[in-house]
Amino acid sequence: xxxxxxxxxxxxxxxxxxxxxxxxxxxxxxxxxxxxxxxxxxxxxxxxxxxxxxxxxxxxxxxxxxxxxxxxxxxxxxxxxxxxxxxxxxxxxxxxxxxxxxxxx
Numbered sequence: 001x002x003x004x005x006x007x008x009x010x011x012x013x014x015x016x017x018x019x020x021x022x023x024x025x026x027x028x029x030x031x032x033x034x035x036x037x038x039x040x041x042x043x044x045x046x047x048x049x050x051x052x053x054x055x056x057x058x059x060x061x062x063x064x065x066x067x068x069x070x071x072x073x074x075x076x077x078x079x080x081x082x083x084x085x086x087x088x089x090x091x092x093x094x095x096x097x098x099x100x101x102x103x104x105x
Contacts, residue, residue, distance in 0.1 A: 047078025
């Protein structure tokens, strides 16, 4: 599987059955609006989430670059998989989602 978009979920701000807004850190990208995430890296859990909104520095944006953080809204199935898991050490492990960007405009 080729992956050109990867985000680490840092904090869920809001989540329901089909939509989540989260503070994320871009690990691979840049991640663009419309990027589709299909799996959680460490668990392999399948998801189908699309980036519908990116906010950086309190302003809407079309992309988020590696090593930068922002507030993203994701819509689709698999929102439950965005919650942290607890490691053997008792510390939370934040999920990393992997997927692909849409073709460039």
